[in-house]
Amino acid sequence: MATLQLLQSSVLAKGGHFSFSARKQPPWPWRGGVRMGLREDGPSVAVVGVTGAVGQEFLRVLSDRDFPYHSIKMLASARSAGKPLSFEGREYLIEELKESSFEGVDIALFSAGGSISKKFGPIAVHLGSVVVDNSSAFRMDEGVPLVIPEVNPEAMAHIKLGSGKGALIANPNCSTIICLMAATPLHRHAKVLRMVVSTYQAASGAGAAAMEELEQQTREVLEGKKPTCKIFNQQYAFNLFSHNAPIVSNGYNEEEMKLVKETRKIWNDPNVRVTATCIRVPVMRAHAESVNLQFEKPLDEDTAREILKNAAGVVVIDDRSSNRFPTPLEVSSKDDVAVGRIRSDLSQTGNHGLDIFICGDQIRKGAALNAIQIAEKLL
Amino acid sequence: MATLQLLQSSVLAKGGHFSFSARKQPPWPWRGGVRMGLREDGPSVAVVGVTGAVGQEFLRVLSDRDFPYHSIKMLASARSAGKPLSFEGREYLIEELKESSFEGVDIALFSAGGSISKKFGPIAVHLGSVVVDNSSAFRMDEGVPLVIPEVNPEAMAHIKLGSGKGALIANPNCSTIICLMAATPLHRHAKVLRMVVSTYQAASGAGAAAMEELEQQTREVLEGKKPTCKIFNQQYAFNLFSHNAPIVSNGYNEEEMKLVKETRKIWNDPNVRVTATCIRVPVMRAHAESVNLQFEKPLDEDTAREILKNAAGVVVIDDRSSNRFPTPLEVSSKDDVAVGRIRSDLSQTGNHGLDIFICGDQIRKGAALNAIQIAEKLL
Numbered sequence: 188m189a190t191l192q193l194l195q196s197s198v199l200a201k202g203g204h205f206s207f208s209a210r211k212q213p214p215w216p217w218r219g220g221v222r223m224g225l226r227e228d229g230p231s232v233a234v235v236g237v238t239g240a241v242g243q244e245f246l247r248v249l250s251d252r253d254f255p256y257h258s259i260k261m262l263a264s265a266r267s268a269g270k271p272l273s274f275e276g277r278e279y280l281i282e283e284l285k286e287s288s289f290e291g292v293d294i295a296l297f298s299a300g301g302s303i304s305k306k307f308g309p310i311a312v313h314l315g316s317v318v319v320d321n322s323s324a325f326r327m328d329e330g331v332p333l334v335i336p337e338v339n340p341e342a343m344a345h346i347k348l349g350s351g352k353g354a355l356i357a358n359p360n361c362s363t364i365i366c367l368m369a370a371t372p373l374h375r376h377a378k379v380l381r382m383v384v385s386t387y388q389a390a391s392g393a394g395a396a397a398m399e400e401l402e403q404q405t406r407e408v409l410e411g412k413k414p415t416c417k418i419f420n421q422q423y424a425f426n427l428f429s430h431n432a433p434i435v436s437n438g439y440n441e442e443e444m445k446l447v448k449e450t451r452k453i454w455n456d457p458n459v460r461v462t463a464t465c466i467r468v469p470v471m472r473a474h475a476e477s478v479n480l481q482f483e484k485p486l487d488e489d490t491a492r493e494i495l496k497n498a499a500g501v502v503v504i505d506d507r508s509s510n511r512f513p514t515p516l517e518v519s520s521k522d523d524v525a526v527g528r529i530r531s532d533l534s535q536t537g538n539h540g541l542d543i544f545i546c547g548d549q550i551r552k553g554a555a556l557n558a559i560q561i562a563e564k565l566l
Numbered sequence: 567m568a569t570l571q572l573l574q575s576s577v578l579a580k581g582g583h584f585s586f587s588a589r590k591q592p593p594w595p596w597r598g599g600v601r602m603g604l605r606e607d608g609p610s611v612a613v614v615g616v617t618g619a620v621g622q623e624f625l626r627v628l629s630d631r632d633f634p635y636h637s638i639k640m641l642a643s644a645r646s647a648g649k650p651l652s653f654e655g656r657e658y659l660i661e662e663l664k665e666s667s668f669e670g671v672d673i674a675l676f677s678a679g680g681s682i683s684k685k686f687g688p689i690a691v692h693l694g695s696v697v698v699d700n701s702s703a704f705r706m707d708e709g710v711p712l713v714i715p716e717v718n719p720e721a722m723a724h725i726k727l728g729s730g731k732g733a734l735i736a737n738p739n740c741s742t743i744i745c746l747m748a749a750t751p752l753h754r755h756a757k758v759l760r761m762v763v764s765t766y767q768a769a770s771g772a773g774a775a776a777m778e779e780l781e782q783q784t785r786e787v788l789e790g791k792k793p794t795c796k797i798f799n800q801q802y803a804f805n806l807f808s809h810n811a812p813i814v815s816n817g818y819n820e821e822e823m824k825l826v827k828e829t830r831k832i833w834n835d836p837n838v839r840v841t842a843t844c845i846r847v848p849v850m851r852a853h854a855e856s857v858n859l860q861f862e863k864p865l866d867e868d869t870a871r872e873i874l875k876n877a878a879g880v881v882v883i884d885d886r887s888s889n890r891f892p893t894p895l896e897v898s899s900k901d902d903v904a905v906g907r908i909r910s911d912l913s914q915t916g917n918h919g920l921d922i923f924i925c926g927d928q929i930r931k932g933a934a935l936n937a938i939q940i941a942e943k944l945l
């Protein structure tokens with residue numbers, strides 16, 4: 188059941204034995220349809236931060252998509268080192284992340300936080316690995332492509348596997364990925380001049396421990412107890428709050444500035460005007476975003492809906508008569524970003540404005556899936 | 567404890583004996599500071615829908631503010647008629663709402679849904695009552711003032727108590743009240759041209775039963791059970807969804823159109839451009855709203871903050887260094903609307919734009935308090 192799966196995912200990282208079954212959907216027909224991950228001719232892969240929420244999703248997505256690999260290293264902190272982990276029917280031991288970990292590694296998938304990426308990313312690159320980094324450490328660095336495969340694959344076209352040259356590719360922030368999956372097809376058609384975004388962000392963006400905290404707090408509140416606040420400094424259960432990222436000098440928080448800056452970089456458009464208000468809501472693993480768009484060229488809502496229906500990685504859920512639109516729960520553990528509430532903005536004239544509502548799985552397309560789609564482009 | 571109170575409020579309406587203690591804060595110094603509700607010279611009051619979430623809050627607010635009354639009638643459907651109800655130390659019996667209920671009633675506070683208002687509102691007016699109606703039944707009617715006392719008290723200045731002439735005054739929609747409490751002081755200073763609103767709306771807006779459903783569903787999901795969906799047609803616990811109001815022909819839902827139309831009427835400005843996306847979030851009784859404003863005249867964020875600090879019924883919570891901003895939980899059962907995240911909008915130039923984040927108690931300022939403030943203006 189979806190609801191159970193939703194909550195269970197928050198306790199997967201509690202340690203002990205990790206197990207990943209090969210959930211084969213949707214099938215990804217890799218080179219002629221041979222569906223087996225472990226292959227002589229596949230790249231050597233390393234997963235950095237394998238015990239985290241995104242790390243675990245990396246494994247699920249690799250398996251779901253039959254990502255080919257010659258070998259796979261499970262890397263984490265010393266705390267988890269030595270623990271067993273089952274993946275695609277084989278037993279692995281989690282290894283401690285070290286400078287030498289990347290010898291012989293072709294593709295390193297990083298999701299262990301910005302400081303780990305800053306320290307070990309360049310080491311991996313120096314040793315010839317292509318690093319796909321899920322942290323914000325390198326996203327705005329000039330030489331580092333910031334890639335959503337459906338949006339700007341060309342940004343990483345110069346990076347080749349097996350050239351012996353290492354490279355960094357950055358995975359955008361989850362809110363940016365989910366927003367631009369829906370906004371880009373419309374942008375290509377009518378050019379977005381300005382975008383006003385309000386987010387409804389899930390616990391998972393703050394990691395597996397935050398998901399556990401939401402679950403624990405909710406139980407406590409229902410039992411009449413004082414909620415335990417460790418990850419966040421205030422009650423999260425039955426509440427919401429401004430995103431916990433630090434506020435920068437202009438009054439925006441860092442999460443909001445990621446939406447502003449990453450959109451400009453991904454669209455290669457320094458002039459696109461973006462504002463965002465990022466809010467954390469008591470939802471487990473999928474984000475929602477209310478997005479108001481202003482276009483250079485007119486774009487009516489029916490055309491917009493058709494464009495979105497035909498966009499890769501996007502599903503339109505926009506049933507006005509039955510009041511059925513995207514929800515975070517419905518997109519949880521799904522690959523596609525869902526878009527609905529597509530309508531001409533009453534506050535703009537001449538079909539130059541649209542309001543849309545987007546939901547996407549934060550851990551999957553917002554992080555692990557996007558990173559592995561980047562890795563697939565390298566094959 | 568706030569969290570307990572939060573959840574207990576959802577089970578207050580379960581029937582049986584209703585009890586309201588006189589929680590005396592803040593003291594409302596009525597005519598020389600005598601603090602006693604029941605007075606010979608007070609008006610005769612009727613509360614229509616007294617067993618509902620807003621009906622109960624009517625009583626709490628009347629008591630908190632020492633609203634003077636000569637007598638008070640507790641009206642509800644036949645289902646609740648005959649049940650005892652304690653209020654300010656006296657015992658009442660809930661009476662069935664009938665056409666004759668309004669004989670001798672000076673002020674009738676309605677919150678029993680639009681169809682009850684449509685049927686009984688005109689009857690009460692005919693019998694000489696001033697009806698303060700919390701439903702949407704008459705809000706957009708030309709002769710009916712739509713009032714937020716801090717915003718447009720002049721709209722009801724012609725309505726007098728004791729003139730023998732009945733009248734209707736409409737209470738705006740909760741989202742509109744909460745939004746305009748913060749937007750109006752800024753509008754007066756710099757004139758709002760356009761407003762983009764995204765809401766984070768609590769269960770209480772759909773009534774006490776919806777609050778119970780959220781609580782029940784949350785327990786069920788945590789126990790691994792299938793959530794019971796009666797009020798809403800989908801899972802609400804750990805989820806969010808587009809507001810359940812019907813969608814109208816332009817693709818907006820009725821809740822969004824209330825924000826659009828009511829703002830124009832309350833501001834007496836048919837040209838103000840408003841768009842809104844209304845979303846229901848798993849929070850009990852306070853709404854949040856992310857509001858992007860575009861002004862005719864420049865308005866910097868420091869001036870805006872000062873204006874809001876001095877606005878009646880508004881409290882500013884805007885501590886960037888400790889990341890402390892308004893939350894629904896913090897404003898629950900409070901009178902004031904809280905505003906924070908006040909910042910110049912990066913996507914607009916020349917200080918012509920601001921982003922703000924507003925929280926307000928849906929049942930209190932969003933409904934009961936505003937209605938009773940209207941009634942106070944009649945005294």
